[in-house]
Amino acid sequence: MDALEAIRKRRSVREYTGEAIPRADLETIVDAGRLAATGSNQQPWEFIVITEQAMIQQLKAAAQWMDQAGAIIALVMDPSSRWWVEDGAAAVENMLIASTALGYGSCWLEGYTLPREAEFKKLLGIPEGKRLLTLVPVGVPVGWPDKEKKSLKEVLHWEKYGGL
Numbered sequence: 001m002d003a004l005e006a007i008r009k010r011r012s013v014r015e016y017t018g019e020a021i022p023r024a025d026l027e028t029i030v031d032a033g034r035l036a037a038t039g040s041n042q043q044p045w046e047f048i049v050i051t052e053q054a055m056i057q058q059l060k061a062a063a064q065w066m067d068q069a070g071a072i073i074a075l076v077m078d079p080s081s082r083w084w085v086e087d088g089a090a091a092v093e094n095m096l097i098a099s100t101a102l103g104y105g106s107c108w109l110e111g112y113t114l115p116r117e118a119e120f121k122k123l124l125g126i127p128e129g130k131r132l133l134t135l136v137p138v139g140v141p142v143g144w145p146d147k148e149k150k151s152l153k154e155v156l157h158w159e160k161y162g163g164l
């Protein structure tokens, strides 16, 4: 699947079969994350790939449906870096697109993760000074959602705002 196809196909997938994901595929997904654009090339990210059921069962406190994920990727950021939120967002999106390209479903789980950040940091042994920006569950999809998007016409302006 080429990049544009994967970008167009990507949707948040929240239902997985429970099948395991080969380590090489998980490495490819994280590799896409670490290659994201990053302010001043700071690369203030680290990634924890969780495949052990015992830990997945604990992290599913954020979202029950994560228990069928083949893996959960925790994105750990260094908040002393100026663009850490933007850099983290770029890394997540790259991982979602890479997951899609490999045929896996995934989801950006920041809203459910942040309220439990302190608890999850402790569970995962993340150092005090680092932030857990989000969890990204990845799994073999049961189905593929087709959530409606705003049309290109609705959001595209030519030359100036309102320009056709």
Ligand SMILES: Cc1cc2nc3c(=O)[nH]c(=O)nc-3n(C[C@H](O)[C@H](O)[C@H](O)COP(=O)(O)O)c2cc1C
Residues within 6 Å of the ligand: 010, 011, 012, 013, 014, 107, 108, 109, 110, 111, 112, 113, 145, 147
């Ligand atoms: C910053 C951010 C936080 C998100 N947090 C969650 C979350 O906590 N739980 C969840 O199920 N989806 C979460 N999502 C996924 C969005 O709900 C989803 O991207 C949106 O509904 C559009 O659907 P799509 O991803 O299928 O295009 C988050 C997405 C972003 C960008």
